Amino acid sequence: MLCFYVLLVPAVMAIIAASFSWRAWIGWTSAGSSALILGLGLTLSVRTTLDAPVMALHGTLRADPLSAFMVLVIGTISLLATLFTPRTMRQEIEAGVTDVGRARHYAVLMQVFITCMLLAVLAANLGIMWVSIEATTIATTFLVGHRRTDEAFEASWKYIVLCSIGIALAFLGTVLVYYADLHVGAHHSTSLDWTSLMIVAHHLNPDVMRLAFALLVLGYGTKVGLVPMHSWLPDAHSQTPAPISALMSGVLLTVAFYALLRFRAIAEMALGAEFPRTLFLVVGLASLLLATALLIAQRDLKRMLAYSSIEHMGLLALGAAAGTPLAIGAVLLHILGHGITKSVLFLSSGEIAHNEGTTEIAKITGLLTRRPVLGGIFGFGLLALVGFPPFSIFVSELSMARAEVDVGLWWAVAISLVCLGVIFGAIGMHARQMLLGEPLVATAPVSTARSVAIPLVGALVTCALIGVLAWPLQSLLHSAAHVVAR
């Protein structure tokens, strides 16, 4: 029943948030419920690693180490995001950007969004997984349009149209997998179940599976933000309130990537390693190159972070292209590290945007002298993002590169290293402007609220600890990687 309780927590929280008008305590209770999800995720991780997969509701929900790891990631990021919800809402209400009624919608939709993501990673049936991933689109559309400005509506319009048509392809792909599965004698009611699919995956018809997998990569790739279907991402990320940007970048994208990891395993068994590898290489390198090009001349802080997400999703795709257990383990570590780092950056950039009244990079200067703590957090976050040790992105990027070289993809590693170098230069240039540039007006340093500093510093320290001490995660990553890689 553990899987069921994981879903129950945010669902109940959504009902609570819907029943009362917005108060700060609802925000704090949401943070408590996210902490509970994180705790349940830890329990699930321990149980699935040491023991067998956990089931609930007659096998509708199923958690293996991979699902448990994703629950852990979702719990961590939503804890960070919900901790900032009371503050963000207070600032927005004070600024007149939103009102109490819309703050309530925001709190409810955020919990619905978290519930849908959890259902996506816990569903035993790959069709239900599709339904929940599509449901996250619907829940987040209103969160993207939360500010109700023309820009916000435009972003949410683009977001829902592009993601819906993109992910429709993934449904077609899923139907084709189902068709191939029925043909090898699977029963109607269980044939999209992960366990039964993996048993017959060797026998699935290669012609049908090739078409199916290409559709799945394009379709779920839309939601991951992989080129060529990425254009919704920078708009949506730049328009949402900071906690939602953190959730979208940290987990919404990677939950869709999780779906791709599952289907990659099936495709690998049906088609061999070569076909999935080629597809992942193409979309991964294209995303990396595009993100590099657009990061150089980026003028907006939040869009810069959004393009960096496309870059990191490209790196994940390259890791998946290698497809060995080492590579998948590194991909999963990267999902966690990128999620935490990007959340810290989005949340601190929300704070910066609130203080400065702008997200334009050129207009933000001298943060380190004016707001030393906030500027410091932001600076360390950027260092973690571009892959400085001891933060975990350094470790995961290194292991992904090693795994890619192992399977002979050294040329892809070379290209990605060049891209990472250019991105390092570009982000460094923007960071120097924002952090060290001459302040426009000389003012005394302003302190940063503890409620902002403590969670963010805590998250950065966690990220560094994960990078230094692998042991608490090692066995979980190992067993999670072996679910989808041989």
Added chain:
Amino acid sequence: MSTTYVGALELASGAVLVSAVMTLWLRQVRSIVSMLRLQGIALAAVALLLAIHEHDRGLLITAFLVLLVKGVVVPSLLRRVADLDSESRESAPLVNVSASLVFAAVLIVLSYVVGSRIIFLAPSAATHLTPIGIATVLVGYFMLVTRRRVVSKIVGLILVDNGIALVTFLLTAGVPLIVELGSSLDVLLVVVVLQFLILNMGRHLRTSEIADMKELHD
């Protein structure tokens, strides 16, 4: 297998594709919405025929669900949007109507080529009609790419979705009921959200074409 069954199945599937092509040809938003209603009903008929033929109770429920969602609710939601700018026509599609129709023919041929690569696995009267569903999906994407009005984009989206539903019915006699329920609900919600967005967008966004939306760019 009776010839009536095959004939009826061909007729209903054909109606889905014909109504898709008609949406490319028609200009009045209201007539386009009527075509979508017809398409929803034809789709439900396909599901019903298959349900009777395969004695599948789940598919029977699906058929009624499709009739309700795609034949009734979605068209009436779109109708409200159409009433909002009733005098609007697709003023300047990126590809003109006659060229669109020629292109649709190309897409139909293409979908037979693609279809043959999957039909061979389980040839039957139903699976042989799968290319019709694929063609509907492609026509939907074509509409999304070449039409600029907000309403036309939604119509394209619905065509894609109906096409996929048709492929699902013909190829596998429907996905498991719970997945079907979930995906129908998703589609319905997407249309509700899109309708909400259109009705609430700033006036200039609402009346202008989607290509003019360029407040967000790099």
